[in-house]
Amino acid sequence: MSQVSPLKLAVARGAGSLIRAAGRGGGTSLPGKLLLSMQDDAIERLVSPLENGTVVISATNGKTTTASLLSSILREADLEPVHNHAGANMPGGIASSLLSATRHGTLTGDIGLFEVDEAWVADLVGRLQPRVIMLANLFRDQLDRYGELETLADSWAGMIASLPAATTVVLNADDPLLAQLAGDRQNVIYFGIEDRAYAESSPRHAADSKFCRQCGAPLSYDAVLLGHLGHYQCVSCGAQRPRPSVYASNIQMNGMSGSAITIDSPGGSIAIELPIPGLYNVYNAVAATAAACALELPKTAISGGLREARAVFGRVESISVSGHEVALLLIKNPTGANEVLRTIAAQDERFDLWIALNDKIADGRDVSWVWDADFEELAGRVNRVTCSGTRAPEMALRLAYAGVDRHDIVVDDRIEQSFDSAVAAAAADGNPVFALPTYTSLLDLRTAIAKRGEAPAYWSK
Amino acid sequence: MGDILRVCALYPSRMNIYADRGNMILLERRCAARGIGFELSAAEHGDSIDPGAFDLFYIGGGQDRDQVQIAQDMLRTKRDALARAAEDGKVMLAVCGGYQLLGESYELADQVIEGLSIVSLKTVREPGPRLIGNVVIELEIEGKPQRLAGFENHGGRTYLGEGESPLGSVISGFGNNGSDHFEGVRHKNVFGTYLHGPLLPKNAWFADYLTALALARDGTPVELKPLDDVLEDAAHRCALDAGRRSRR
């Protein structure tokens, strides 16, 4: 396939620097959109010369972390990935990230690594023609944007059926919405968690229970690991969780500092210290390993890459404000939030909390989900909670009904001011403090802190 | 008071996609704060219902695939009991998909699903996008104007039959069909609405109104003890403001 004309690339790239010069934010998807308007097959043309092909990753939760873990593994294997970043996971954003990786009309890099928005998987798989496609989980998230889960799963099934035989499909065996999507396709790798040490016996919420994709009967679970992910079967038609070939066989969680896990794969067993906390990150590590296996990367690259992994932008980062350390954990939907709540509630000490609930488009305009997340975990565990963001009072109400004492709840919709006072109060009392922002409130917070000119010193990771 | 609010949740395992449990949490905690007991029962697939055993019925929203199965099961195992409960003045709150099921029929993709026919309404498909966004409606409760704030997300367009009254009129958002400015339905004490998921946390006054109605079993009005509602009122105002901001 012929290249994209250097003139078009230059025009689109120029638009990006103009936007940045005008101080209008990162201008992440605009240059890409402009490029696509001049050349609608620009993505196909730019990625086709990549020697090692491309990898596409989609999921409701953890796609950014998983892609970052895989990127770390690829570098360890001496492959330079062309990688898009969180928030640039629709066609415009992906075209922009390709644009910024081109030199003299050609991509600089060995392999494409793209996290893709759930609703855009079918479209982008058509353009990217991936060598490996990984679908890691499907949770209820921002239903106002995606419509219904089943509809999305159906469209993914159709997409998989249309893939060339050479494409390897990587699926989460523990997610009953995904595990059956490949039918009897040959080239499939399943991953999962086998260790049941941190499992529960049934889904925590009726809303998490799932139904057989084949016959519609309720699934029965032997073990539930996270939300509706677990070891399940259909007693009605006999459908079963596929046996994963890449799986966590042993997990030891070490609080906020991460976990020690053993991952088994056809290539052998690897033991790693994962520097990011929570069972959800174990899934991300296993998913990244499964993708690495699909790419036939060596075991040493996998273990080295995972060990080197640092928390991705905003997922788990800690900042120091006037010498007081604050751990930041993104919350955006019930399942993700539940894992965060479970992780912080496991702390020995009581702590302070700052929670910011925004309802902008990137957060999902519908904030109903806070009533599906287990804020009950916080009852009796927190000293003081500050609620901020565009829907601060609704967050406060949720916490009051979750059993947090009303007198311990402060409501202040101003992101920066409320954050500063929350941290100052925690510092004065010597309390640990966690910050739980939704996506755009995290961006607002970072912008506010960067404006003080203190950002480089503030962000410790 | 010694009284107990007996709630029957219909198909909670499937009709709960928008955090409908928020409604149950609100009812329960507000009963507890007033010393009123709270009993929550679930009626799932195949279960029959004794209409006299409950004061309030709740049904939430589900995914299309689930709603088809539920419509069939409801007609078979629960329709007559629910119709009797509705005629007896029992309180019923039907939200989103549950609201559509109250009517005579609704269209889904290429099929027409038969509903419970407890209320005269039909839900059809029309060209155009899903109706999604913050919504505020105004309704009249005992002669006084009141507002409900919420979020709607529905593909179907609902039209009320002759003689049925809407729950309220649309101040901002789409409502039943995006064209006639009506939202929901009220038929005796049956309330249907597209304000999905946790609408009671956004409108604690409405939770109290339903609770009082449900406890007034012999028709004698019930007066509920006032609560400290500073947070509830602020949450209500916040949800109303969100609707106002997105007003087209």
Ligand SMILES: [Zn+2]
């Ligand atoms: Zn089955």
